[in-house]
Amino acid sequence: MPHPSHSLSRQLGNFVAQTRFESLSRSTVEAVTLRILDLLAASSSGLNAGNHLPLLQLLTSDGQAVVWGTNTRRSLRDAVTINSAVAHSTYVEDGSRYTGGHPSSAIIPAALSLAVERNVSGKALIVAIAVGYEIFLRLGHAIYPSTVIRGFQSTAILAAPATAAATSALLELSGAQTADAISIACSQGAGLKEALHCANSQPLQVGRSSEGGLLAALYAAQGATGAPRIVENGFLKAFAENADLSAIRSDLGNKWNTTETYLKQYGGCRGNHAAIDVVTETLRLNRIEPSSIKRIDIRVDTVTFAAAIEPPSNAEQAQFSIAFSVAVKIIEGDVLPERFRNDVLSAPAISRLMKRIHVAADTELDNNYPRYRPAVATITACDGNVFTHRLDFAKGEPESPLSSAEIACKFERLALPVFGTSASRISEAVSALESANTLTHLNQLLAVA
Numbered sequence: 001m002p003h004p005s006h007s008l009s010r011q012l013g014n015f016v017a018q019t020r021f022e023s024l025s026r027s028t029v030e031a032v033t034l035r036i037l038d039l040l041a042a043s044s045s046g047l048n049a050g051n052h053l054p055l056l057q058l059l060t061s062d063g064q065a066v067v068w069g070t071n072t073r074r075s076l077r078d079a080v081t082i083n084s085a086v087a088h089s090t091y092v093e094d095g096s097r098y099t100g101g102h103p104s105s106a107i108i109p110a111a112l113s114l115a116v117e118r119n120v121s122g123k124a125l126i127v128a129i130a131v132g133y134e135i136f137l138r139l140g141h142a143i144y145p146s147t148v149i150r151g152f153q154s155t156a157i158l159a160a161p162a163t164a165a166a167t168s169a170l171l172e173l174s175g176a177q178t179a180d181a182i183s184i185a186c187s188q189g190a191g192l193k194e195a196l197h198c199a200n201s202q203p204l205q206v207g208r209s210s211e212g213g214l215l216a217a218l219y220a221a222q223g224a225t226g227a228p229r230i231v232e233n234g235f236l237k238a239f240a241e242n243a244d245l246s247a248i249r250s251d252l253g254n255k256w257n258t259t260e261t262y263l264k265q266y267g268g269c270r271g272n273h274a275a276i277d278v279v280t281e282t283l284r285l286n287r288i289e290p291s292s293i294k295r296i297d298i299r300v301d302t303v304t305f306a307a308a309i310e311p312p313s314n315a316e317q318a319q320f321s322i323a324f325s326v327a328v329k330i331i332e333g334d335v336l337p338e339r340f341r342n343d344v345l346s347a348p349a350i351s352r353l354m355k356r357i358h359v360a361a362d363t364e365l366d367n368n369y370p371r372y373r374p375a376v377a378t379i380t381a382c383d384g385n386v387f388t389h390r391l392d393f394a395k396g397e398p399e400s401p402l403s404s405a406e407i408a409c410k411f412e413r414l415a416l417p418v419f420g421t422s423a424s425r426i427s428e429a430v431s432a433l434e435s436a437n438t439l440t441h442l443n444q445l446l447a448v449a
Contacts, residue, residue, distance in 0.1 A: 008231040008248060009186075012138075013179030015252050016131045016165045021123040024130055024256065029434065031258040032129050034407055035094055036112070037430045038263055039104040040446075041411040042093035043068050044418045045267070045337040046086035051203070055082045065113050066447045069418045073447075076113055077211050083109035085207030088155065089199070090337040091319055092414075094261045095270050097370040097397070099140025099158065100148050103261060105206060106159035107132035110214045111166040116443045118170055122433035125170070130258060132166030135182070137257040139231075141247035143240035145303055145370065148193055150239065156191020156205040157239055161231075163213025164188075164220075171221050181217040183226025186235040188212025196269075196307065199316035262396045263407060267337035268318070271304035272325040273394035274375035275359070276335060279326050282377045282389040290330050295380040296357045298322060301369050305361035311354065315342045323357040324350070336413070373397075419448060 021029075046052065047069040056072060059082060063075030067082050074082065087093055088105035095102045107129055115125040136158045147154055164185035168178040189209035195202040220226070227234065236243035266273050275298045282288070300308075300322065312321040318340050327350050328339045344350060365374050378388045396402045402410075408427055415423040422445050429442040436442070 007179070007228045008245075009183045009226065009228060010175065010179040011249065011252065012135055012165065012182055012231070013168075013177070014175035016135070016169050016178045017173060017175040019127055019131050019169070019253070021127050023253070024127065028130055028256040028258050029126055032126050032133070033430060033433055034263070034404055035104050035258070035261070036108055036129070036433070037411050037427060038407050039087055039093055039108045040068070040426065040430070041407070041414045042090065042105065043083065043087040044411070044415040045092050046089040046203075047418045048338065048414065049090055051089040051200075052082060052086045055085060055204075055207075065117065066443055068446045069448055071448055076117060077214060080110045080113050080214055081204075081207040081211040083113065083207075084159075084210040085203040088206045089203040090267055090340070091199075091269055092264050092267045092337050094263050096137055096140060096261045097270070097373050098260060099137060099144045099154050100370075101136065101140050101144075101154035101158050102206075103133050103136040103155075103158070103162065106136060106155055106210050107162050107166050110163045110210050111170065112439070114167050114170050114214065116439045119438055119440075120170060122436035122439065125439060126433060128166040128169040130256065131169050132162045133258045133261070134252075134256065135165040136162035137260065138248045138252070139235070142236060142243045142245065146240035146242070148303070150241075151193050152239055153191035153193050153195065153202075153205065156209045157189050159206055159209035160185040160189030160213040160216065161235070163210045164216040165213075167214050167217040168220065171217055173217070173221060177220050179228070180224065180226040181220035183228065183230045184219055184224060185213045185216035186226070186230045188216055193307075196320065197309070197317070199319055260398055262394070262398070263402045264396055265402060265406065265410065266325065266329075266335035267340055268325050268335060269307055269320045270394070271300065271307050272320075272322045272335075273396070274373060274391055275300060275322045275377070276325050276329050277394050278375045278377040278389055278391040279379070280329060281391065282379050282387055283330070285389065286379075286387045288379060288381055288387070290353075292381050292383070293330075293353070293356060293379060294382045296326065297378040297380075298326065298357065298359045299362040299365060299376040300359065301365040301373065302361045302363060303366070303369060304373065305359070308359060310359050312345065315340050315345055318345050322359045323354045326357055327353040419445070422448075
């Protein structure tokens with residue numbers, strides 16, 4: 001039997017325990033900082049929608065951890081569950097087309113809340129999030145897209161081991177203890193792709209998996225041990241056919257993958273976004289007015305099409321509707337999370353345009369997926385002219401990134417209704433994390449009186 005020190009969990013545990021701030025590239029530090037702000041924007045979007053209210057009624061344990069955007073405090077574990085679920089609830093956080101998952105809502109709520117409790121520095125938080133991302137993305141690369149084909153939701157499956165890694169770093173666990181935390185967490189994450197069809201409850205599986213990763217790290221800190229080879233003999237076998245082990249091990253500690261994640265400028269499922277961009281670009285390039293559109297045909301890859309709900313019957317399903325998202329962009333000019341409402345879905349102008357939008361899968365677009373995630377739009381004008389355009393990437397991917405200024409604007413737009421004048425101060429505090437000795441100031445700003 002191979003020695004436990006050769007196991008994947010031990011290799012990952014050693015990597016986490018040995019990483020220091022000086023190990024991170026400047027691009028990784030900047031990417032982590034930007035994703036913290038983006039995650040708080042996503043959280044604000046969920047708060048604006050009131051998605052925190054049912055969870056506050058259910059999870060009531062006393063404690064000092066802040067439920068962001070409220071004057072409420074809960075136990076650490078309950079606050080992590082709520083903050084994670086709410087941040088994921090409007091699907092506007094970052095993600096990775098190579099994993100099908102959203103690492104920020106899985107990792108950052110637990111890392112930030114524990115960092116406050118532990119009274120650590122901003123640099124320590126950045127390191128914890130960076131290693132958490134690395135575990136999330138490397139395991140995700142190994143199992144995607146097989147895990148989705150099997151019916152699992154990547155974010156929830158990956159949240160537990162990734163959060164265990166991030167929180168182990170904050171707890172300053174040894175390599176062996178961190179390996180135990182990751183091993184314990186491998187059975188603490190659960191989530192099904194089908195749950196996405198009910199968007200008001202689906203985010204709870206991400207919140208619970210994030211809390212499970214935190215629990216695994218705290219348990220390991222008490223001396224609990226995990227099965228040494230559970231990653232290769234359990235996790236990977238359960239969630240994928242022929243998992244790619246090289247994706248986990250390759251250049252570990254030298255290559256950092258945080259910058260591979262995309263950032264969103266629109267709400268709703270990421271699969272909608274390339275379609276929105278390609279239609280918008282086709283209209284712009286050919287100077288087509290909305291009133292001149294006779295028909296829009298959109299083709300996407302089969303994985304993206306499998307997640308689409310066409311036509312949607314309510315606002316929750318509209319988050320997964322390409323036709324709705326495209327129609328809203330044409331008529332309203334943006335696709336922010338606040339647009340995903342029943343009254344918008346039933347608006348006559350939206351309904352009429354959606355009937356002219358036809359979405360289909362094209363197996364030719366599966367070539368090189370997920371390296372490319374393209375969309376093709378063919379717009380037929382009322383005068384009979386036909387215009388076709390293709391985009392390989394939605395805006396916000398590493399190949400076409402959103403700027404720091406654009407993410408700051410996104411945060412201000414979504415956070416202002418929640419935090420008021422404190423929104424700009426939160427943005428400033430996040431930007432200054434690298435020099436912060438503690439996170440007390442940021443934590444105070446996130447607690448709304």
